[in-house]
Amino acid sequence: MQKLGEFKLPHFFNYPPYFTLQPVRDTREKQIQLWKELILDYCRTQKLFVIELEKDFPLFTNPTIERSLTHEAKDAFLSALVSDGRAEWMDKSHRKCLILWHRIQDWAELVLRYVRENGLEDSVMTVEEIRLGTESRGTELHGMDRTILMRALKLLEHKGKLAIFKGTSTDDEGVKFSLQ
């Protein structure tokens, strides 16, 4: 089986027609389904959050069979993820796409678990501390995308689990948890 680094590629990745957007509806739906799963899987294992359509992305080219996805095909697969709620376009011209291998509410759950496991139920942290601090090392939160983290935090703020405030001394935003 072909591999991309440590990532095991599925068999369809070596079958040339999967790189051409299929004209027949049933066939295309199955094709899109397989690509959606592959993209989410790959981003999850590689901790990738953003796909830029105009830049090289290892998943969209298979040198072994000399096939690459056309722009149209990439757009179709990512748009399908968007309509599933597993991705979001970051601009109107569909150049950058945010991949949500965890949905926002799942990321929020992970934040809550992290807070409870570290006894931070009513402490104050900066957003960068959550993303890059020593406590989050080894958890899925470590190194996560800031945009996604902010969205998860805003969701929790909405639920009354925390308050986000602008820091006075730094540019970074602060978070006051109130879980008790």
Added chain:
Amino acid sequence: MRRRPGIGGLQTAAAARDQYRLLGENVAKLRTDLMKEQLSTFRSQLEDFARKHKNDIRKNPAFRSQFHEMCAKVGVDPLASNKGFWAELLGIGDFYYELGVQIVDICLATRAHNGGLIKLEELCKILCQRRKGAREAVSEDDCLRAISKLKVLGSGFEVISVGKRKLVRSVPTELNKDHNEILEMAQAQGFVTVEEVERRLSWSSGRAIDALETLLDEGLAMIDDGHRDGRRRYWFPCVSSISSYVGAETI
């Protein structure tokens, strides 16, 4: 002096006829009895054989296929009914019904990829993978038998021959001669181009495109525009192993 016909003569003739008839009946009865005896001997021998080789029949696909052949020659169908001696003795009916169900399952699971047409080899391979836990090995012959039993459901399961290969069809698509020829051609590389079809089969381009479009609509073909030479390739997942790999993962 000439004897005139009399009642005595008639009676004698009738009696003789009766005698002949009785004798004939006796002979016929003897023969039938003998026949019946032979048949029952044969049947009990076949049963003895089956009992003696029960394990071989269940476990060894080659042996099983030979046993089936022998039964067919003497007009016994161990699969004819799930009830009765054969099923009880060998559990052979259940075995094939089980295979049948699994075959239907596999055909459905891979249909999105291969359009409902799958190589017998591939089907058998996936079947073996799925049955890894089961003791009995499964041969292509067993698949064919199980599929032939599926026919009574009228669900359109059928085995078709394309070139040297056997394909199992699980959709009621009617493949005509043109389609078959294209599939046969595709077995070499897994794909064909319009130009190749025209050249090798000496068809007009309309005929080639028409046949390929139908195969595309039926979900049996996929297009590939990614090759350097810019020629559109029509791939046929049903003749390349990749199709069932894709399907097998989702089962």
